[in-house]
Amino acid sequence: MEPYIFAHRGASGYEIENTIVSFKRAIEMGAGIEADLRFTKNKKIICFHDPFFKVGDQHYLIQNLTYLEIQAIKFEDLRKVPTLEEVFDTFNSVSHNLRYSFDIADKEVGLELLNIAGRSKVLDRIEITDRRINVLTHLRKRNQKVKLIYTLAENVNRIADKSLLLKKLTNIKVHTINLRMKKNTEELFKQIIDNDFGCYVWGVNSKINMNRILKLRYKKSHVSAIYTDYPDKLIDLIKELFK
16 A cells, blocks of 8 residues: 655645645645644634744744634735635545544644544544654543644654663554654664554655655555645655556
8 A cells, every 4th residue: 555645744845844835735735734732822723833923024933813803913935824624625525535643732732633633523534743752641531532733853863672762652543653754764664664654754855855765664564644734745655666
């Protein structure tokens, strides 16, 4: 089975990241959606990566602004910041195999994401990625079935066999490790497979790296999902390699 493709913050190589336009273009290309989530002052979940932003000479903290205040700001890139509910409402009827991957600001955002996804009837289509074991543990306590993904710290260059980290992940039913594309990706991939975890890779944007990841094979396993700013290019390569 070929790897699933998540469009990083939407088709962010072509459109403004974390916007409905970017997500729509990603879906048109045949990819799933990856987005960053954080709370506004009035506890609305919005799709926005950084905790702050600057417009002109003015600096803003997301947590100090209500959603209506954010809507009223004229961003220099003219973006319109969507809420999580808007994303689900817009794309719920998409017929192809749409999956959502969410990078959350904190535990509280993750817990509210579970509530909203439940009301929108998309719990079986969402995946939550995080680097913090304690956050993933809280989310697992809230929901026993949602797919949780552990994002490996970028300074980790080796995954020790049967380490305490891996035991903790297994205990909270996290079965996939997400790692950043880097020089020793191939070796980390093998270590992940040796420890009976699935592997995702993010930051795969050049054609050279796309080819590297798509050709990875070990013990009859391959990378399960890939995050990219250019989903169309990666999907075209998949069509060539997985004929």
